[in-house]
Amino acid sequence: MQVIDADIVIVGAGGAGLRAAIAVAEADPSLHIALLSKVYPMRSHTCAAEGGAAGVVKANDSLEYHFNDTVSGGDWLTDQDAVDLFVNEITKELIQMEHWGCPWSREGSGHVAVRPFGGMKIMRTWYAADKTGFHMLHTLFQTSLKYPSIKRFDEYYTSDLIVDDGACHGCTAIEMRTGEMKLFRGKSVIVCTGGAGRIFPFTTNGAIKTGDGMAMAYRAGVPLKDMEFVQYHPTGLPGSGILLTEGCRGEGGYLLNKDNYRYLQDYDLGPATPTPVLKSMELGPRDRLSQAFWQESKKGNTVQGKWGDIVWLDMRHLGEKLINERLPLVRDLSISYVAADPVTDLVPVRPVVHYMMGGIHTDINAATPIAGLYSAGECACVSINGANRLGSNSLGELLVFGARAGRFAVEHAKTVKAPRDALVTAQAADAEGRIKALFKRSGGKQRVSQLKREMNLSLEEGCGIYRDEKSLRDTVAVIADVRARYRDVTLEDKSSVYNTDLYQTLELGAMIECAETVVHSALLRTESRGAHQRLDHVERDDVNFLKHSMAYYNPNGDPRIDYHEVVITKSQPAARVYGAAAGGQAA
Amino acid sequence: MSKRTIQLEVLRYRPEQDKEPFFQTYTVPCEEEWVVLDALNYVKDEIDRTLSFRWSCHMFVCGSCGYKIDGEPKLGCKAFLRDYGDNIRVEPLDNFPIERDLVVVIDDFVEKLQSVKPYIIAKEEKALAAGEYIQTPAQLKAFKQYSMCINCLLCYSACPQYGLTNQEFIGPAALALAHRYNMDSRDVGRSAREHVLAAHEGVWECSFVGACSVVCPKDVDPAGAIQQAKFTSAVDYLTSMVGIGGK
Ligand SMILES: Cc1cc2nc3c(=O)[nH]c(=O)nc-3n(C[C@H](O)[C@H](O)[C@H](O)COP(=O)(O)OP(=O)(O)OC[C@H]3O[C@@H](n4cnc5c(N)ncnc54)[C@H](O)[C@@H]3O)c2cc1C
């Protein structure tokens, strides 16, 4: 097996991975960086982010406000030391992006413009029209080309981390063009592989978001934290699951039920003012809006469409000029996919799985419990998102913690002696052996697409916006069954060059591992908090569950779920208030 | 739900076993609102697991799914079945070697992208504490369109010059990107990029057929960028002559 040596190995070249790579290159240009990605960097799903990135910049705002919005938005499951650090560092990061050329939208004066976003009390979301993530990703990718020490390995599928004696020494990855497995050895490894939304059937997440890195870290012994917290975004296009950004509502769009009534006023989010007020109505937090949809649907107030229940997003009153200027992609997507022009028509929407609050357990330095292993971006859980992420905090998160991961990985690399060669090589050979065995397996009757569908539907049904013990137990059983049958999947494509049958099969394995942590953590959390709503335990229970769930891998059965203290510094748990009581400013 | 059945003719090529590319036809039951990518995914999931193609976002922003559809370079996720007949032909993009099935080798493009130094080259580094650069909406508008490129390479597939010059011509998207940075009020890197743009494989190679701008799914208008760049390149050249002459 070919061995590639680097000082720092970074898995994933989305927003977080690229930011980490640049941070390493700037901290010490003499270090060799290997940056691996299963797609070309600009294909990473950061490109899909539309709305923006929050950072305090205007005179009427304060770090304390951003802190409070984030902590209460996360239903106090956030670690407050991490949030503190995040709100302190994010604006600097956004300015850094500006210096690197990110085309932020501007005010007439030439200063960056900000827009309102759900759950934020003050307008503080920086944006680049409705293609913020796209511009951030391309800015980071293009900037990364400046640094000769960043060596990219595009279209390398990483299969396993190499961990020995409590330390991480690298990873194994398959070069997709040849099918050859290679061993990457590094002193520090940073995992930035993004989310796992694809475990659900109806999602805004691209095909690549299959939780590979979460599963790799999990198998290597790192706990996955707070996996039961899965964010539904309230406005996805029915059928495709394509996202219409929260910016639609930030700019003043309404959500209407079948009677053209702004139903959110019935869910403690009112009053229904004609122009948007922050933290109220359509600018409430995502968990509450998605839950209100579910309640409306139970009451028979949603519209029965061809793709199931929907409500209407009404942007007609915003006018063509504003829509073209600030929401051009939204207009394009709505016309193309549901034949509704937001300028003249109501657009059908429904909640759609969007973001994993949980992920690889890290501390505020992006370090995992395994020495030399770091993680940042959506695959990590640091945690600034708690039980519910506020929109426009994760683009910021990947910058702040991506950069920190890079810097701390550099510090760590300085302390490392060479790994024990023989053990590393043996582990790599094991990883290769598993792939070879998969190629040799024959006669199995299980199809990847069928198993994926069963897992998808069961999660949506049993572990969706609302859950209860019975639905969760059913899903636990389905996932266990899928996991057992997965061992019998046979590759139909036995070739080496760009074998997507192989990669989809490996991705399904990762998804099953993520899914089991989601459903087991959800089953044991007998309370309702943020995005985790139990019909059989409707109250938040701070006595027993103001804790992070920690799911540990068990090769022979269900994950072991343990708990970890939440860091509380200055904000004691209280009721989450939205609507009139929240005192949000006019947007 | 109304169903429709199409014949999807897909170019297959697996270097380990196929001497040359051939077409394979799949019968696909489709939903009315599907795009060609959905039909390909149906084939992959239900009929033939050996078919390979790139895709990810399904919302025309990641740039992965460029294929030639009925002879034209298109994004698979933006090619609605309703705009096609019942026989649809899908091939890899032109002007790139086929790696496998619909997957093409894009190393050449990636090198070209890098060669134009697509990053801000600032006069002097500004401290973060000094805040953002002031850039008016008008200054933003001067380059914004050219920053919209998703690197889907439809324009390279359509560009006659890229094919004719055996991939020597630096090509539409890379030139548009160079122009994007040249036009950015924060950037002073034009002279650093000039040797690439003004080289014979640079802007002058373009014969202004404009096919790139026609196929571009993001209205980047690379042809327009190249024309503008030619103009500034010519001015630069003249100014440099005058400069030398004046010494
Ligand atoms: C439609 C949409 C809109 C959004 N809008 C916003 C918004 O407005 N504001 C906001 O703050 N957040 C938004 N988000 C969330 C935010 O965009 C993501 O959380 C964030 O971009 C994730 O970045 P990342 O770098 O962690 O991962 P990604 O960008 O997903 O990158 C993951 C990287 O890991 C690589 N990778 C994965 N597995 C492997 C493997 N096995 N081997 C090798 N490489 C691998 C991939 O190739 C890729 O390069 C949105 C999300 C979506 C889906």
Ligand code: SF4
């Ligand atoms: S210029 Fe247009 S066609 Fe060419 S790569 Fe960019 S987006 Fe695609």
Ligand code: FES
């Ligand atoms: S799948 Fe991303 S552009 Fe088509």
